[in-house]
Amino acid sequence: DAKTTQPTSMDCAEGRAANLPCNHSTISGNEYVYWYRQIHSQGPQYIIHGLKNNETNEMASLIITEDRKSSTLILPHATLRDTAVYYCIVRGPNAGKSTFGDGTTLTVKP
Amino acid sequence: DSGVTQTPKHLITATGQRVTLRCSPRSGDLSVYWYQQSLDQGLQFLIQYYNGEERAKGNILERFSAQQFPDLHSELNLSSLELGDSALYFCASSGRDRPTTNEKLFFGSGTQLSVL
Numbered sequence: 001d002a003k004t005t006q007p008t009s010m011d012c013a014e015g016r017a018a019n020l021p022c023n024h025s026t027i028s029g030n031e032y033v034y035w036y037r038q039i040h041s042q043g044p045q046y047i048i049h050g051l052k053n054n055e056t057n058e059m060a061s062l063i064i065t066e067d068r069k070s071s072t073l074i075l076p077h078a079t080l081r082d083t084a085v086y087y088c089i090v091r092g093p094n095a096g097k098s099t100f101g102d103g104t105t106l107t108v109k110p
Numbered sequence: 111d112s113g114v115t116q117t118p119k120h121l122i123t124a125t126g127q128r129v130t131l132r133c134s135p136r137s138g139d140l141s142v143y144w145y146q147q148s149l150d151q152g153l154q155f156l157i158q159y160y161n162g163e164e165r166a167k168g169n170i171l172e173r174f175s176a177q178q179f180p181d182l183h184s185e186l187n188l189s190s191l192e193l194g195d196s197a198l199y200f201c202a203s204s205g206r207d208r209p210t211t212n213e214k215l216f217f218g219s220g221t222q223l224s225v226l
Contacts, residue, residue, distance in 0.1 A: 034214065043112060043200050043217030044153070087153075100145075100153035 004088045009105040012082075018075040020104050022088030025069040031092045033064060035073045036100070037084040044087065044100070047073065078108045113137065114218035116201050122224045128189040131221045133201030135182055141165070141205030142184040143215065144176055148197035159184055160205060188223070196225045 005023040012018040024033060034049040048055055048062045050071075055062045061074040075082055087103040113136035123129055135142050144156040155168035159178035170176075173191075178184040188195060202215040 036215075041198060041220070041222075043114070043202075043219050044215075045112075046214040046216065049214060099155065102152055 003099070004090055004101055006086075006088055006101065006104045008102065009107070011107050011109055012075075012078045014080060014108055014110050015077055018073075018078040018082065018106055018108070020073040020075075020086050020088075020106065021070065022073070023070045024088070024090045027068050027090050028092065031090045033062065033068075033071050034089050034091055035060070035062065036087045036089070037082075038087065038103070039081075039084040047086075049091075078106075080108050080110065082106065083108045112216040112218060114201060114203050114216050116199075116218035116221050118221060119219070120222045120224075122226065123191060124226055125191055125193060127191050127225075128187065129191065129223065131186040131188070131199050131201075131223075133184045133186070133203075133218060135184070135201075135203030136216050139203035139205060139216070140182065141203060142178055142182070143202040143204075144170075144184070144186050145200040145202065145217075146197050147200060147220075148194075153200070156186070191225045193225050196223055198222055 032049050032051050035047040036044040038044045048057055048060050050062045050064055064071045085103040085105050087100045115134040117132045140161045143158045146154045146156055156170040157176050158166040162178050173189050176186045198220045200217050200220045202217045204213040204215050
C-alpha cells in the first residue's frame with residue numbers, strides 16, 4: 001500500500017471549514033483513499049473514502065486531485081467535537097494491511 | 111457505536127504472563143483485524159482473519175497469536191508479556207462478502223493492556 005504524508009497538526013476556528021491535506025504520490029490505480037479519525041483513545045472512526053471522483057457524505061467531503069497524488073478532507077463546519085487525530089490511508093484490495101501513519105491532530109478552537 | 115465489541119476494556123498484568131483479548135465483529139461481518147497502538151508507534155496492523163482463516167499478517171510477534179472461531183468472534187493471545195507490550199489493542203471488522211473488497215473498517219473501542 002502507498003505511503004501518505006500529512007501535516008502533524010492543524011488548528012481551526014469553530015464554525016469554519018477545516019481542510020486537511022494528504023499527499024499520496026505513489027498511489028496505484030486500484031488503491032482507494034480512506035479517511036478515519038480517532039478521538040482521544042477511542043477506536044478509529046471511518047469518515048469517507050474515494051477512488052478518483054470527489055465524494056461527499058454527511059460527515060465530510062473528499063477532494064482528490066486529477067493525478068490522484070493528493071487529496072483534501074473538508075469538514076464544512078467544524079465543531080469542538082471534531083477535535084481528533086485524522087488519518088489518511090491508501091488502501092489496495094487487502095483492507096487490513098493498510099498502514100495508519102501519524103495522522104494530523106486537528107484542534108478546533110472556540 | 112460501531113457494533114464491534116471488545117473485552118475486556120482494561121487489563122493489568124505482570125511481565126511473563128499470558129492474556130487473551132476478545133473481539134466480536136459487527137453482525138454479518140466475516141473479516142476481523144487486530145491492531146496495536148502504542149504511544150510511540152501509532153496504529154500497527156497485526157493480523158487479519160476471514161471466516162475463520164488467516165488472510166494477512168503484519169508485524170505480529172511470534173509470542174502473539176490469534177484465531178477466529180466458527181461464530182466469527184476472534185481472540186488475540188499474548189504470551190510471555192514484556193513491558194513494551196503495553197498498548198491499546200484494537201479489533202476491527204469488515205467484509206460481509208469477499209475478504210479483499212474495498213470496504214471500510216469498523217473499529218471496537220479497544221483493550222488497554224498494561225504490563226507491569
